Amino acid sequence: MTLSATVDMLKTGIWESFYMTALSSLFAYVIGLPLGVVLVVTDTDGIYPIPWLQKILGVVINLLRSVPFLILLFIALPLSKYVIGTRIGSPAIIIPLTIAAAPYIARVVESSFRELDAGVIEAAQSMGASTWQIIWKVLLPESRPSLLLGAALAITTILSYSAMAGFTGGGGLGAIAINYGYYRYEPFLMWVSVILLVVMVQVIQEIGTRWSKKSDKRIR
Amino acid sequence: MGESIIQIRNLGKEFKTAAGSVRALQDINLDIRQGEIFGIIGLSGAGKSTLVRCINYLEIPTEGEVLFEGQSLSAMTPAQRRKTRQSMGMIFQQFNLLAQRNVIQNVCFPLELTKTPKKEARQRAMELLRTVGLEEKAKSYPAQLSGGQKQRVAIARALATNPKVILCDEATSALDPNTTKQILALLKEINRAMGVTVIVITHEMSVIEAICDRVAIIDQSRIAEVGEVSDIFSDPKSRIGRQLILGDAVNQMKFGSSMQIRIIFDGRESAEPIISNLVLACKVPVNIMYAATRDIGGKAMGQMIIQLPEDEADANRVINYLKTIKIPYEEVEKHDVISHS
Numbered sequence: 001m002t003l004s005a006t007v008d009m010l011k012t013g014i015w016e017s018f019y020m021t022a023l024s025s026l027f028a029y030v031i032g033l034p035l036g037v038v039l040v041v042t043d044t045d046g047i048y049p050i051p052w053l054q055k056i057l058g059v060v061i062n063l064l065r066s067v068p069f070l071i072l073l074f075i076a077l078p079l080s081k082y083v084i085g086t087r088i089g090s091p092a093i094i095i096p097l098t099i100a101a102a103p104y105i106a107r108v109v110e111s112s113f114r115e116l117d118a119g120v121i122e123a124a125q126s127m128g129a130s131t132w133q134i135i136w137k138v139l140l141p142e143s144r145p146s147l148l149l150g151a152a153l154a155i156t157t158i159l160s161y162s163a164m165a166g167f168t169g170g171g172g173l174g175a176i177a178i179n180y181g182y183y184r185y186e187p188f189l190m191w192v193s194v195i196l197l198v199v200m201v202q203v204i205q206e207i208g209t210r211w212s213k214k215s216d217k218r219i220r
Numbered sequence: 221m222g223e224s225i226i227q228i229r230n231l232g233k234e235f236k237t238a239a240g241s242v243r244a245l246q247d248i249n250l251d252i253r254q255g256e257i258f259g260i261i262g263l264s265g266a267g268k269s270t271l272v273r274c275i276n277y278l279e280i281p282t283e284g285e286v287l288f289e290g291q292s293l294s295a296m297t298p299a300q301r302r303k304t305r306q307s308m309g310m311i312f313q314q315f316n317l318l319a320q321r322n323v324i325q326n327v328c329f330p331l332e333l334t335k336t337p338k339k340e341a342r343q344r345a346m347e348l349l350r351t352v353g354l355e356e357k358a359k360s361y362p363a364q365l366s367g368g369q370k371q372r373v374a375i376a377r378a379l380a381t382n383p384k385v386i387l388c389d390e391a392t393s394a395l396d397p398n399t400t401k402q403i404l405a406l407l408k409e410i411n412r413a414m415g416v417t418v419i420v421i422t423h424e425m426s427v428i429e430a431i432c433d434r435v436a437i438i439d440q441s442r443i444a445e446v447g448e449v450s451d452i453f454s455d456p457k458s459r460i461g462r463q464l465i466l467g468d469a470v471n472q473m474k475f476g477s478s479m480q481i482r483i484i485f486d487g488r489e490s491a492e493p494i495i496s497n498l499v500l501a502c503k504v505p506v507n508i509m510y511a512a513t514r515d516i517g518g519k520a521m522g523q524m525i526i527q528l529p530e531d532e533a534d535a536n537r538v539i540n541y542l543k544t545i546k547i548p549y550e551e552v553e554k555h556d557v558i559s560h561s
Contacts, residue, residue, distance in 0.1 A: 123316035125278055127330040127381070128305035137332065142320050217361040218319045 006189070009176065013193060016090045017172035017200065020162040024094050025155045028101035032154075035061070035102065036109025037135055047121060048131045061103040069100050069161050073168055088169035093162065101158050108154050112146035113139055145216035152208020156201045163197060173197050225289060225384060225417050226252040226275060232283030233270055244270040246441045248284070252385075257411050257418040259432035259449070261464060264423060267441045272389050272421045276308045277301055289384075306334060309378025313390035315370040317362040323373050324349065324358040330380045341380075348376035352406060368399035375406060385417045386410070392427060404430045425464050429453065429516045437461050450516050453523075454484040454548055465523070466552065478530045480509065480552040483542065485522035494547060495526070502541050504534040525552055 039057060042050040067075075076096035077087040086092050116139065124138045140147075163174020173193040181190020213219065231248040234241045244267045252258045262268045273279035275286055277293050285294045288304055296304065317326050324345050331341035349355050352372040362370055371391060378386055388407065392400040408431045411418045420432060428435050428449055436446040437460055444458035456462045466482070485494070499506060507527035514521050528535040542549050 117314075117316070119312060119314050119316040120318060122278060123310070123312060124329075124333075126276055126305060126308075126310035126387075127333055127377075128302035129333050130299075130302060133333055137329070138318065142318060144320060216320075217322070218363045 010173075010192065010196065013171065013173040013176045014196060014200075016170075017159065017162055017174065017197070020090050020093060020097065020165065020170070020172055021155060021159045024097035024101055024162065025151075025158050027094070027098040028105050028154070028158065029151075031098070031102040032105025033109055035106035036113065037139065039106060039110045040113040040139070041131065041135065047125070047134055061106055064099065064103040065107070067100075069096075070164060070167065072096050072100050073164060077168060090165060090171040093165040093168065093170040097158060097161055100161060101154065104157065105150075105154050108150040109147065112143045112150050115146055116142055145212045145218075148208055148212035148215065152205050152212075155208070156204050159197070159200060159204065173200075223254055224251040225254040226250075226419075227287040227290075228252075228275070228284070229287065230284035231271075231274060231281050231286065233267075233274060233279060234282045243441050245274065245281070248438075248443055250436055250443065250446065252417060252419060253434075254384075255411070255415050255417055256433045257408065257420065257431050259420045259422065259428040259435040260438060261422055261425065261428050261435060262438035262460075263464075266438045268421045268423075268438050269389060271438065272310075272387050272419065275387060275419065276305050276310065306330070306381045307383050308385045308387060309381070309383040310387040310389065311371065311374045311378050311391045313393045315362070315367070315374045315394075317370055317373055317377075319362055322359050322361050323354065323365070326362070326373055327376045327380055330377060334381060344380060345376070348379050349373075351379070351410070352376045366399075367395050368402060371395065371399075371403050372406065375403075375410070379410065379414075379416070383416065385419060388418065388420045388422075390421055390423070393422070393424070400427070401430070407431060426514075429514050429521075437464065450486070450519060450521065453514075453516055453521055454486060455550075462550075462552075466525075479528045479535055480525055481528065481539070481542075481549045482552050483524045483526065484548045484550075485513075485524070486519070486548075494545070495524070497545075498538060498541055502534070502537045504529045504531075504538060506538060 035057065039054060039061075040046055041048050042054040042057075044051050044054070046054075064072075073093070073096045076099050077092060079099075080092040080095040081087040083095055084091050120142060121134060121138055124134050129137070162170075162172055163177070165172055166175030166178035173196050177190045177193040177197075180186040180193075228248050228250040231245060232243075233245040234243050248271060260268050260271060270279055274281045277286070281294075285292050287293070288307070291304070293301060293304060318329060321329065324342065327345035327348055328338075328341045331344060336344070346355065346358065349358055352375055354369060354372050354376070357365065357369065357373075362373070365373065374391075375386075386407070391407075392403050395403060404427065407418055407420075410416055411431075418431075420427060422428060432449050434447060435449050435452055437444045437452070437458060439458070439460035444460045445452060445456070452461055453465060456465055483494075495506070495508070506529070509525040509527055511524040512522065514523075528538050539549070
């Protein structure tokens with residue numbers, strides 16, 4: 001393989017890893033963030049207690065989180081065929097990634113909300129805030145720095161999960177590492193793609209940490 | 221003083237816990253008058269924080285009810301209750317400002333909840349910041365403010381919706397004595413200037429003495445005594461009342477075996493040297509254990525604890541003398557003593 005072909009392949013790998021992670025993270029947040037809100041709000045001491053719903057949701061989330069990702073990947077691929085029309089390639093893996101990440105994100109988001117001082121919510125209630133107003137105007141904005149840190153954690157985890165796509169015909173840097181390093185004994189390409197993954201994780205984490213700090217008005 | 225703005229009727233609150241139920245409040249009956257500063261004092265665990273939360277239904281009472289301007293909060297829908305809460309501002313020991321919003325945004329917060337137009341809200345917020353003396357801090361964040369400044373912002377925020385009542389839950393307990401004085405003075409000024417009724421929850425008698433017109437003493441989930449602050453100060457009827465008034469005095473003295481009495485000056489006698497005259501008239505020495513003057517509602521109120529001679533006849537002579545010159549006094553007993561360890 002020529003150098004330029006290798007570079008092109010790695011470029012494609014980076015792009016595929018990037019969009020798999022980005023789209024899965026987006027969809028997983030669309031599902032996981034509201035779930036995290038529901039987990040906190042409907043808890044016994046929450047602002048809108050519905051204990052049975054909270055319990056059931058907790059159990060479902062724990063169930064989904066206890067399935068190993070590689071297993072979930074194979075279980076969910078038929079669903080990909082149904083939704084996206086294919087069970088192979090990078091787009092197909094977005095479905096299992098989203099299913100695996102959403103409950104994880106729900107828990108990450110939940111823990112961010114729980115860090116919030118209960119007194120602030122009580123103050124909002126004393127001013128006559130409704131449940132929705134407390135969610136939109138207190139819970140979410142006051143947790144912003146913690147939510148951003150949590151997002152960096154969640155997205156880097158999703159990126160590392162996406163590296164397993166190689167096992168089911170998906171693309172990305174992980175697939176390159178598996179195909180060349182594991183199947184063809186070309187350690188050089190394997191290491192290059194692993195290093196590129198490490199760099200991506202670093203960049204995402206760094207952006208998350210800095211953004212969180214910059215947005216946090218409690219410091220300075 | 222006008223008519224009642226808040227009426228608490230047979231109010232009770234029981235918390236259900238895993239270990240069984242815990243009684244926080246029982247048979248609470250109070251009338252809070254329009255325009256007064258009403259204090260609720262008790263030791264920690266007496267139930268005063270629960271009581272203030274029952275007034276705006278942050279805690280829902282398990283018995284009895286609360287009437288705000290004659291309307292029962294129990295009978296209201298959640299939406300009506302939220303609306304009523306906008307007429308009752310609240311400030312807290314830990315200030316509870318929104319950390320991610322700056323000062324003016326914090327003051328605008330309750331106005332956002334009522335969907336007040338932004339420009340109008342800003343204008344109102346600036347006015348209030350002027351009232352609390354924090355105009356130049358409008359763009360600062362809570363983390364950049366001192367405790368006293370944070371509480372001023374919280375007061376401005378509580379006033380934003382033009383409430384008729386302000387509930388203060390241990391509002392000065394996290395502040396140093398100097399800042400406490402300033403915050404109390406501000407509350408008093410707001411009460412006088414705007415006619416806002418103020419309800420103060422505290423465990424410190426000094427807070428009650430500084431600003432309150434009337435006070436309720438709460439002990440073991442019940443109201444022990446209610447009345448004008450000056451009346452309760454000079455003649456506490458309940459054991460807890462005596463403990464709270466003597467509280468800081470008692471730390472500084474050791475009890476001897478002979479009788480001790482508390483003498484109360486209500487500001488009239490300052491021209492007359494009572495103790496000197498007493499000693500000269502009775503020809504017996506008395507031991508001054510403690511003395512202090514406090515400003516209660518603008519009137520200087522003094523109290524002094526003196527130990528009488530061991531000899532019963534001598535002691536009686538002192539008591540008779542006090543009776544003759546009509547100085548209020550009461551015997552101090554061991555159980556009046558609470559230690560602030």
